[in-house]
Amino acid sequence: MALSVGIVGLPNAGKSTLFNALAARRLAETAPRPFTTIDPHEAVVGIGDEKLEKLSELVKPEKTVPASVTFIDIAGLVKGAHKGEGLGNQFLAKIREVDAIVHAVRTFTNPEVSHQNLSYQPGSQEQALEDIEIVNLELELGEIKGKPTIYVLNVDEGKIKDDSINQIIKEIKKKFGGEALAISAKLEEEFIDLEPEERKEYLKELGVEEGGLNRLIKKAYELLGLITFYTIKGGKEVHAWSLEEGRTALDAAGEVHTDFAKNFIKAEVINVGELLLTGSWKEAKEKGKVRLEGRDYIVQDGDVIEFKIGA
Numbered sequence: 001m002a003l004s005v006g007i008v009g010l011p012n013a014g015k016s017t018l019f020n021a022l023a024a025r026r027l028a029e030t031a032p033r034p035f036t037t038i039d040p041h042e043a044v045v046g047i048g049d050e051k052l053e054k055l056s057e058l059v060k061p062e063k064t065v066p067a068s069v070t071f072i073d074i075a076g077l078v079k080g081a082h083k084g085e086g087l088g089n090q091f092l093a094k095i096r097e098v099d100a101i102v103h104a105v106r107t108f109t110n111p112e113v114s115h116q117n118l119s120y121q122p123g124s125q126e127q128a129l130e131d132i133e134i135v136n137l138e139l140e141l142g143e144i145k146g147k148p149t150i151y152v153l154n155v156d157e158g159k160i161k162d163d164s165i166n167q168i169i170k171e172i173k174k175k176f177g178g179e180a181l182a183i184s185a186k187l188e189e190e191f192i193d194l195e196p197e198e199r200k201e202y203l204k205e206l207g208v209e210e211g212g213l214n215r216l217i218k219k220a221y222e223l224l225g226l227i228t229f230y231t232i233k234g235g236k237e238v239h240a241w242s243l244e245e246g247r248t249a250l251d252a253a254g255e256v257h258t259d260f261a262k263n264f265i266k267a268e269v270i271n272v273g274e275l276l277l278t279g280s281w282k283e284a285k286e287k288g289k290v291r292l293e294g295r296d297y298i299v300q301d302g303d304v305i306e307f308k309i310g311a
């Protein structure tokens with residue numbers, strides 16, 4: 001499925017900062033004033049995938065295409081947005097179409113960045129919960145209900161693993177359901193300018209094993225119950241695709257091409273781990289490790305699939 005995720009939150013929560021970090025480009029203006037974002041921005045982001053990289057090293061195709069997520073950054077939502085307060089309302093329609101919501105919640109300290117609440121207490125649990133409620137109410141009144149939501153606490157860069165932040169995350173999950181995690185949007189945005197090695201070093205210094213964006217995308221996958229399968233197009237193009245768990249080989253074929261579903265005959269399948277161990281598709285076939293599956297086969301996470309298509 002072509003996954004799409006909308007970023008919502010109060011003005012100045014750091015939505016565009018997070019969006020830029022995800023897009024790895026400064027597409028949206030960010031500023032310490034509310035309603036910086038007016039028109040929505042969209043970015044198609046390739047999902048970092050180690051297995052895909054390894055598969056690509058093995059197959060050496062002309063082209064490698066990661067699975068992708070479209071992120072949409074909209075204007076901040078304020079109290080009364082559903083009645084036309086602020087700017088967010090007119091873009092709620094955009095949010096109705098997405099598969100999941102990333103709800104940015106400010107907990108970072110920065111006296112230059114204003115908050116709706118004049119007595120804003122950075123990092124306070126009450127404040128975070130109150131902020132969330134304001135936005136959730138507007139979403140509900142705007143007829144956006146029951147969407148899978150990931151709450152992103154936008155924290156000061158040194159606080160990603162703080163106990164107090166972990167506590168807020170627990171409370172959010174308890175109170176609102178969905179997923180929650182802490183990210184420093186500002187830090188992730190600064191990563192745009194760094195080489196991968198430098199990023200790793202930086203994260204290590206902060207005591208964090210994995211960048212926030214990867215963690216966010218993983219959570220989105222979990223929340224939406226998605227898995228990844230791969231196609232190699234006879235060695236020409238290695239391609240990662242996302243699919244809902246429990247879907248069949250026929251559904252997977254339809255993801256790749258509508259004609260593939262129409263003219264489906266069989267699917268040749270091997271798990272990516274096994275293929276990497278074996279060394280090549282040809283060898284895997286010779287050794288009988290590539291299975292032939294029919295249209296009702298339930299696709300597993302990490303399956304590499306070659307579809308056999310009729311005329």
Ligand SMILES: Nc1nc2c(ncn2[C@@H]2O[C@H](COP(=O)(O)OP(=O)(O)OP(=O)(O)O)[C@@H](O)[C@H]2O)c(=O)[nH]1
Nearest residue numbers: 011012013014015016017030031032035036037076
């Ligand atoms: N210190 C700090 N500042 C941040 C962080 N994230 C965002 N900011 C700053 O906060 C301000 C607002 O960020 P934006 O990304 O523009 O916020 P937004 O939610 O898109 O705001 P609107 O589009 O106006 O609704 C900018 O000046 C950012 O640099 C953070 O994690 N730490």
Ligand SMILES: [Mg+2]
Nearest residue numbers: 015016036037
């Ligand atoms: Mg913005």
